[in-house]
Amino acid sequence: EVQLVQSGAEVKKPGESLKISCKASGYIFTRNWIGWVRQIPGKGLEWMGNIYPGDSDTRYSPSFQGQVTISADKSITTAYLQWSSLKASDTAIYYCARRDRDTPMDDYWGQGTLVTVSS
């Protein structure tokens, strides 16, 4: 059974760094793109970027380029989203999602990680 299990909720202060994770299981991790999606509370979905763990090819939405870093560790089948300096405007739920190998569908999603940035 395919599962994406994300790390728990975080409360951080502005300027702090953070790395959240998405642990994949039930499939060959290196064969599917994994993306990250932001959802500010009460707002819509925003695609941030994705990574192909097989070769670490990474794409970023122009809106998030330079603001976050997406990475993956094949040895522990885990994808990451990290910030070097958080802002209050980064407060949101972050979802990871696996893209199906043969279609553009994001077929499995993590449960979401709530990141709260507040002084």
Next chain:
Amino acid sequence: NFVLTQPHSVSESPGKTVTITCTASGGSIGSNYVQWYQQRPGSAPTCVIYEDNERPSGVPDRFSGSIDSSSNTASLTISGLKTADEADYYCQSSDGTNRVFGGGTKLAVL
């Protein structure tokens, strides 16, 4: 830049049919496939339509998708509405490099 625009909200009665639109600007809706996701409150999204009009396994045939190139619009149609269909619906496509979501449509079934 490629933008997908959806109505903020739609409402319809149980048993009726509703159509949610997704209009592209800054590119052609037909250039890349469109997906539709359903998101219930407090839950992660799930795909109900992929590749414009295909249903993932487990999604009832009450859900259908279409593309109208003349109006640069994708549509999600839900027939035989049930109260369980009440959710936010998002279209998703690509500008060729990056994936893009529409702003989302809140469907009320009342």
